[in-house]
Amino acid sequence: MCDIIWCKHKVDGKDCDTINYLDPYYFWNWEGTISCAECGTVYYIYMINGFMYKGPEERPGETADIMPLYADKPYDGYSNYRPATEGRTRPYECMPRSFLTGTAEMLKFSIRNRPMRGWRPQPPSAGLAGQFPFNWDIQKLSPEVWEEYQQKIAAGEVTDW
């Protein structure tokens, strides 16, 4: 039960059965208290080189030093608490922007509002054996995007940088 804390605290007569993941770098050598993402039980642990030298010991009444980054429940199909779930998991802030979709982002314009071929599907335009020209005939292939671009220009939204 190390590098994970499998919470067996009784909640309404049943085991909590939530796995709190202790991410490897933070906790490799660490001592302190950590809360269960599901039931909030505070556990004391003292980890040395990844081994649970002491704990997990329940510390009722104490405030936890830290929350786990991620937790899930193996008995209900792995419902989970992702990072930054209020009151349950600590936030993960070192992201490339404030939100991530995890799927291909359909974009038609770059950050300076000029057309960019970032959406699918693209209308076919190849010749023999996949030969492509050296230009993107956007007016012919995607006239609606060209239109939108003209509107952006008119609205002064297209910049140099």
Place this chain on the structure above:
Amino acid sequence: MAKDPRVTRIEDLPGPKSQGEMEEMKMPYEEYCKGIFDVGNEHSKPTALKGLKWLSCTMYIFTPHSVANLAELGAQVVKIEMPRMGDAMRHTSPFNECYLYPLHDTRPTTGTGLGFTNANPNKYFMTMDYHIPEMREHFYSLVRKFDGLTELYRPGTMDKWQLGYRQLTEINPRFIYVWGGGFGYGPKIFGGSYDILGQAHAGLASITGMHEYMGGHCTKQTNWVIDWQSGNLITCSILAAIHHRRKTGLGTMIEFSQVQVPTRMSGYSFPMYGKFGIVRQRWGNWDTQLSVHGIILCGKSDFPDADNPQDKFCARYVMVSAFQDADFKELCAITGTNNLYEKYKSHNERCEGEAQVEIYTALEKWAEDKTRSEVAKTLQDAGLLAEPVRNDREAYESPHFRERGTVRWLDDPLFGDMLVHCGYSCGHMEKTPRRINWHWRPVGADNKKVYQDWLGIPQSQIQEWYDKVWI
């Protein structure tokens, strides 16, 4: 007609010959440099490697990049990919979010991921399945027209397909054959190779990262530095081989191991281990040979209200350099740590481990109520060298990189508005500037050009091969 010694011609006299030349000699050096590099007008000048032709039988970053250098310098480079799916690197993208379309007309919902960026600019793209024996003679036709190739297959594979150096040198004795991979001949010859493995295996990881006693760990350079730098060093070998060929008319084979590169770049690490038995360790953001010369954490971010978390939370670091005595004295004066100057008057003294711990702790204490800009400005105003640690957005907005054309927008012929970083600026060249014409092209985008124009294959035959997925 013999030159008349009584006549002095102006062309023979030293010094500037025209008003323009005279101005050139007198203008401030910085202006002169800016003028000769003429950012934005690169395409009006010739390319250095005009006439050189190279085949890129490569995948991922390491070997493609070695050839991309040649393409940026003006060589004609052809990338050979497997039909339909193409280079595996096309299918990687940060957080799965960024793709440009199409990959290929037969895959309308598949794009090329941004992971493919930077390693294949300016290349022509063809497809060929090497396993098909009938394609072999056409590969040979290409070899007769080209100067060399780079490949990355497991050793012996190309040889087995009759496409190895031993076969190609018979067909074209001037051919320069380059193999790039992890290990080369020896016990681990067939080991798969990755940038992360290079960093781990060759010692670079062991000397990068925060100190163990502070709770730090061996740290990976986030970017694929070993792939890129190894690619550069292969290009160096290729160019040297080309010069050798000019002398002798002979091609060659080059075997290049990517995992070796970090050891060559490790400075004093191996000599120190050999002579003194000391195993170099990581030393975080400080320097093992210079003090003060390191990155310190400031109290507050410069952009606490920014939307992007990188700006909001992490714009808090300053690189401070004051290792010469006078600089160190000033640093101590500014930060109210004159006691440290008294204690560590000589450079060698303040370079010692314990001294650095004491000094940087004091500096960070001084900085703990200030923003990054405040720290940098205070030190700069005192005449010291201090610069913020900048992020991608700041590199994009940098007046310096913009002026130098290092960051610039490219109207890619097929994919539209995309940012280029570097390429041009890997080496600013006065007369034969590097350039980027396009980021990449779809899989097989130049099949017709290669098969019809260069190899004389009739269109119906090309179509037949295409339908059979031979190309």
Place this chain on the structure above:
Amino acid sequence: MAEKKDIEINSRADTIGLMDMDVRPYPVTPVVSYDEVKPVYEKRKALEFCEWAEANLKFEKRYSKDESLSHIRVLDIGLWRLGHKFATSLFGEAGAECVSIEPPGGDPLRKLTPFGREEYYLENRDTGEKCGMEFVAETVNTHCVTLDVETEEGQEIFKRMAGISDIVIDGMPPGYMDNLGIGYRQLKEANPKMIYIWVGVNGQWGPWKDKQSKFGQWELAPFGSCADSWVHNTGLAQDLLPRGKGGDPTRSGVWLEDYTAGGQAFLNAAAALYWRDELGNSGQMIEVTGSETLLDMLDFDITWYGFNASIKGRSGGWDPNLNQYAWNPCKDGYMMIGGQTDKLWYNIGFCLERDYHQFGRLIHEDPFLKEVGARNALHALIKVYSVTTRWLRDQCRVEAEAKLLEYQLAAGPVMFIDEVAEFPHFKYRPWMYVQETDYGPLLIASSPSSYQVQAPFRCKWMGRDLGFDNYEIYMKWCGIDQNRVNEFKQKGVM
């Protein structure tokens, strides 16, 4: 045979000399023999090819082969940094005649030594002159002369030397040589074939060009990598390790941008040589900076910003694009495991499950982790690496590697310098070997370009006393005889 000695150690100084290469031989474990390697080749049915490869590419044959750039002459001037020196070393390894100019007091880099410890200086066995290891390691096949270019006579001599050089490498601050009348625009008329390369940190021009402190201190690595976002996105996230204790932007352990600048300097100069010699044109000026050459290696980062305003962040030992593709702590260090496709992904499970049953259950039962693309999600990385490390904490690197390789996984330990030096494959090549130098036997890292059929790169000598080649070079290049050299030395010009 090892002999017993009684020694008393009261300070670090007393340990010096106990580990010298003639006392403690290298390597500690014997090098694998060809007969032991042969079965590896045979197993993959590539014996014939590998035999040919060894015969034609063998490292040991490098000196018997030709040198590619032996007709090229390189003149190098610079201080403090490794960028211009690495470029010069590359030319030297390729056979060029390289001369490096230092002021009569020497390059300050000669005096740098780890933690300021003078006992780590290397000492020339003939002359007793001391030199820092970093300088020695990056002065390869280079002649060293002294010259004070701030004197008029020095400038005259420099002009004559540049006049007969193919390549001039300038590692001085922006405009320094130009102000002295010996910069590119002054030299190019007398030698239009000259290729002049400036190698620095941020540039000779532009708002952030290389500067000096008000006391004249130079800007050195890693200023370039701080300017171009390299440092910002390297290191562990503050969520994976506390900020201030490792969850910070981290610089490289080596002066990385100097090496990238030096490499591109050689690369672009060699291309310029091609344009000059093969295509019949003139020389030119080239400018190479650490910040820009490193910016080129930022993968797709700036392009990504232009795509959707993302700013790359730190991900420590994990790669954000692939799962599994990371290193994590283990019993005796760090272990890298790679396996991204479904087949390899499940192989990791089969392997780890043998020792830690929960791994298979927690990872392979989880419906979210079944799809390859989904595994790159942040929380997937956190879960997978936490559980993997639970297994790793019980494994030494050697054990872990053996177990993982059984399942054809890419796996490798993070190795420390001594382990790198003893790794069987690296010894076999060899990637580090003992070269007998003027400083005694030194363990040095060999050039990756040493494995070629025709003209491999090689190290002929490493390190050089200050001004060692004054007499030879000044006579050969400038016709200045030894008496005049001595006079110049008296005057401080050399």
